Amino acid sequence: MSSRPGDVLAIYPGSFDPVTLGHEDIARRTLRLTDRLVIAVAETATQSKSPLFSVQERLTLLREVFQGDDRVECASFSGLLMDFARERDAHCIIRGLRAVSDFEYEFQMAQMNRELWPEVETVFLTPDAPLSFLSASLVREVAALGGDVSSFVSPRVLRALQAKLMG
Numbered sequence: 001m002s003s004r005p006g007d008v009l010a011i012y013p014g015s016f017d018p019v020t021l022g023h024e025d026i027a028r029r030t031l032r033l034t035d036r037l038v039i040a041v042a043e044t045a046t047q048s049k050s051p052l053f054s055v056q057e058r059l060t061l062l063r064e065v066f067q068g069d070d071r072v073e074c075a076s077f078s079g080l081l082m083d084f085a086r087e088r089d090a091h092c093i094i095r096g097l098r099a100v101s102d103f104e105y106e107f108q109m110a111q112m113n114r115e116l117w118p119e120v121e122t123v124f125l126t127p128d129a130p131l132s133f134l135s136a137s138l139v140r141e142v143a144a145l146g147g148d149v150s151s152f153v154s155p156r157v158l159r160a161l162q163a164k165l166m167g
């Protein structure tokens, strides 16, 4: 999917390891502002974390979660986000902002990305308040330690977490 005349195309990049209800909320809010959305799993994350799911598994989960909405495409990309954005002729990059603690990292990335490709704007959206503490890394940790994460991820993702963690 790339930009069509008259359409506003957003890219929502991230690690999505795994996709949470917070990510889903941000994606749905984006579609109130844009015509189409590419949810893009980065093969290279700025803050290196040891992933639980492979890029392909994360992509499969995203596709299952967003199936049925033809405004959404799920893709992966390697290399720079700004090269991917330029390739797709995107208008904006969406990032979720949960708390002040997110701000410095997000600000640095947004400013660096603007240096790399000034034609695209970074737009920050806030999640629904009950989801504002949620992160994929906390979901991974709580699930790995046997905690109940069923109110933080969709049922499909919950099953994938259980399968992965129970080996």
Ligand code: PNS
Pocket: 013, 014, 015, 016, 042, 044, 045, 046, 047, 079, 080, 081, 082, 108, 109, 110, 112, 113
């Ligand atoms: O969900 P995350 O891990 O916070 O997402 C970070 C992500 C994937 C958006 C960032 O690491 C990224 O854009 N990676 C692609 C490589 C890149 O463009 N790096 C320079 C960023 S200024």
